[in-house]
Amino acid sequence: MPRGGPDAPWWDRLYETDRPEYIDQPARTVETGKVLRGLDRFQLMTRAYRVCSRLTLAETAGAERPRILELGAGRGRMTQRLLADHPTARVTVSDVNAASVEVLRAGPLGSDPRVDLRVVDATDIDAPDNTWDVAVFCMALHHLTPDLVQKLMAEGTRVARRLLIIDGWRNPGFLAITPLFVLTGGLTQAHDGVISLRKCYSARAVEAMAARCATPVSVRCRFSLPGYLVASLAAAP
Numbered sequence: 001m002p003r004g005g006p007d008a009p010w011w012d013r014l015y016e017t018d019r020p021e022y023i024d025q026p027a028r029t030v031e032t033g034k035v036l037r038g039l040d041r042f043q044l045m046t047r048a049y050r051v052c053s054r055l056t057l058a059e060t061a062g063a064e065r066p067r068i069l070e071l072g073a074g075r076g077r078m079t080q081r082l083l084a085d086h087p088t089a090r091v092t093v094s095d096v097n098a099a100s101v102e103v104l105r106a107g108p109l110g111s112d113p114r115v116d117l118r119v120v121d122a123t124d125i126d127a128p129d130n131t132w133d134v135a136v137f138c139m140a141l142h143h144l145t146p147d148l149v150q151k152l153m154a155e156g157t158r159v160a161r162r163l164l165i166i167d168g169w170r171n172p173g174f175l176a177i178t179p180l181f182v183l184t185g186g187l188t189q190a191h192d193g194v195i196s197l198r199k200c201y202s203a204r205a206v207e208a209m210a211a212r213c214a215t216p217v218s219v220r221c222r223f224s225l226p227g228y229l230v231a232s233l234a235a236a237p
Helices: 010-015 029-045 048-058 077-085 098-105 146-159 172-199 203-211
Strands: 067-071 090-095 115-119 132-138 160-168 217-224 228-235
Touching (some): 029 172, 077 090, 098 115, 146 160, 203 217
Parallel strands (some): 132 160
């Protein structure tokens, strides 16, 4: 299915790319390190962690001690923001990369009593139904193929009351931020940033994939400033 959705126009299909990012090539360790550092600076500069924390906590409304699962935590900055923004939240911090989890375990999150660190594959989560109030997957949906997105949707809505997906909004106009990629991480970061923008899924694509899930899933997509696709999903009644 095209990243712009099943009825994507010709220009959107031309805009799409299948070129791999450095971060998706395990052998490119030097470039991957540069991209991750640049991405962290980019998200700090654009206040992305604050935005994602606010959107996540909005999904926990009514929960006195919200249980949150962060999928693909990376450096753990979003979890740090969540803990600062909500004094009683408990967060399960996870990543599919065991080495990344060990790095987090050796840092401040490893000694925080409100944090549980785990190695978790977002498409195959080893946990009972409704373990968490919210599972959140930030700025990584474009790395997944449509079949893996559907597995993420099915698993996320099984183990959590709601699954929140936050990623870039699909629009060629956002290529205008390329100089900011260069500023935060040089040409290496710009390489991956531009590819990411071209691989982002549209709201129509997310809705179409949710409709094709093996288990019934309801989804609500919206735009959030400065340029995010926000999809809130739940298991259909």
